Amino acid sequence: MNRILICGANGLLGQRLSLLLSTQTDYEVLNTSIERSFVFDNMLFDYNQLDLTNRSDVKSLVSSFQPDVIFNAAAATNVDWCESHREETWKINVTAVENLIDGARKTRAKIIHISSDYVFDGKNGPYDEEAKPYPIGYYGKSKLASENALRSSELPYVILRTNVLYGSGIGIKENFALWVVNSLKSGKQINVVDDQIGNPTYAGDLALAMIKSFELKRSGIFHVGGGEQLSRYDFALKAAEIFGLDPSLIKRIKTSDLKQASPRPMLSGFITLKAETQLGMHFLTVSEGLKLLKHELQHISKN
Numbered sequence: 001m002n003r004i005l006i007c008g009a010n011g012l013l014g015q016r017l018s019l020l021l022s023t024q025t026d027y028e029v030l031n032t033s034i035e036r037s038f039v040f041d042n043m044l045f046d047y048n049q050l051d052l053t054n055r056s057d058v059k060s061l062v063s064s065f066q067p068d069v070i071f072n073a074a075a076a077t078n079v080d081w082c083e084s085h086r087e088e089t090w091k092i093n094v095t096a097v098e099n100l101i102d103g104a105r106k107t108r109a110k111i112i113h114i115s116s117d118y119v120f121d122g123k124n125g126p127y128d129e130e131a132k133p134y135p136i137g138y139y140g141k142s143k144l145a146s147e148n149a150l151r152s153s154e155l156p157y158v159i160l161r162t163n164v165l166y167g168s169g170i171g172i173k174e175n176f177a178l179w180v181v182n183s184l185k186s187g188k189q190i191n192v193v194d195d196q197i198g199n200p201t202y203a204g205d206l207a208l209a210m211i212k213s214f215e216l217k218r219s220g221i222f223h224v225g226g227g228e229q230l231s232r233y234d235f236a237l238k239a240a241e242i243f244g245l246d247p248s249l250i251k252r253i254k255t256s257d258l259k260q261a262s263p264r265p266m267l268s269g270f271i272t273l274k275a276e277t278q279l280g281m282h283f284l285t286v287s288e289g290l291k292l293l294k295h296e297l298q299h300i301s302k303n
């Protein structure tokens with residue numbers, strides 16, 4: 001039986017990974033995250049608190065659990081916060097990965113890690129896996145450094161780069177789709193940029209791609225993104241349509257109007273042919289993903 005260690009299990013992606021793996025009988029899964037307790041019932045899921053920035057804790061947990069594979073869904077993900085909290089960002093996004101590498105060396109566990117389209121400058125997306133990274137903000141720099149740590153580790157690894165990740169979860173941070181839906185539901189006007197382009201990724205698809213990359217024994221870099229390239233503004237309009245909300249509350253603006261602390265890759269997104277062919281993935285379109293999100297939110301509000 002393969003042993004799987006999930007890091008960052010309380011986050012959007014981590015919860016999804018945990019749920020998908022909980023339905024499979026051929027894995028022994030240990031969920032970990034920085035918080036004291038897991039969002040799901042401890043009776044059904046094995047959980048250990050683990051701060052990935054603590055080298056000795058990571059080492060001792062990895063050597064006692066002896067995972068075959070480590071799924072790393074933990075990260076500092078608030079791009080503007082990262083710009084002004086560089087030391088903390090480096091610890092969570094880079095030192096943590098170095099700690100996992102260090103811990104995995106003895107058992108030679110495979111590390112399956114998540115990176116971002118922010119490793120690119122956004123001048124000529126969508127990008128394939130051969131494109132040369134050139135991060136323009138600190139978050140992207142830290143994600144690229146985490147990739148480089150893995151690539152030079154001589155351990156088996158997979159890096160899945162993703163963009164505009166969305167989905168539901170318990171107590172998660174508000175992602176872009178949730179922000180749009182929650183704002184429109186409460187009748188709030190929102191300003192949305194029409195000049196940042198990407199292919200939004202449904203979190204369930206990314207979790208599935210991670211699992212498939214392990215099961216199919218793949219290695220290297222894969223680009224993961226939804227089946228549609230569009231602007232944030234068009235994504236928000238689509239959300240209004242699917243959720244039956246008022247689209248006139250969505251005001252079209254430019255990125256330069258926002259004066260954000262960190263620069264954004266503008267023309268971004270991914271070519272996902274490699275993941276489709278080598279992982280057998282079929283990525284959801286925005287309409288399909290938003291319909292699933294609507295269903296999930298109805299379910300969460302009922303319980």
Ligand SMILES: NC(=O)c1ccc[n+]([C@@H]2O[C@H](COP(=O)([O-])OP(=O)(O)OC[C@H]3O[C@@H](n4cnc5c(N)ncnc54)[C@H](OP(=O)(O)O)[C@@H]3O)[C@@H](O)[C@H]2O)c1
Pocket residue numbers: 007008009010011012013014032033034035050051052053072073074075076077092096114115116117162163164165166172173175
């Ligand atoms: N969201 C996007 O649009 C996007 C786009 C491209 C790539 N990504 C990447 O996708 C991956 C998953 O993102 P996500 O949206 O699922 O993020 P998320 O919801 O913020 O989840 C990350 C989890 O990691 C935890 N964590 C933070 N520091 C930790 C530490 N030192 N030790 C252990 N756990 C720690 C967080 O806990 P706290 O909440 O308590 O900090 C959180 O539960 C990340 O690698 C991210 O960089 C995301």
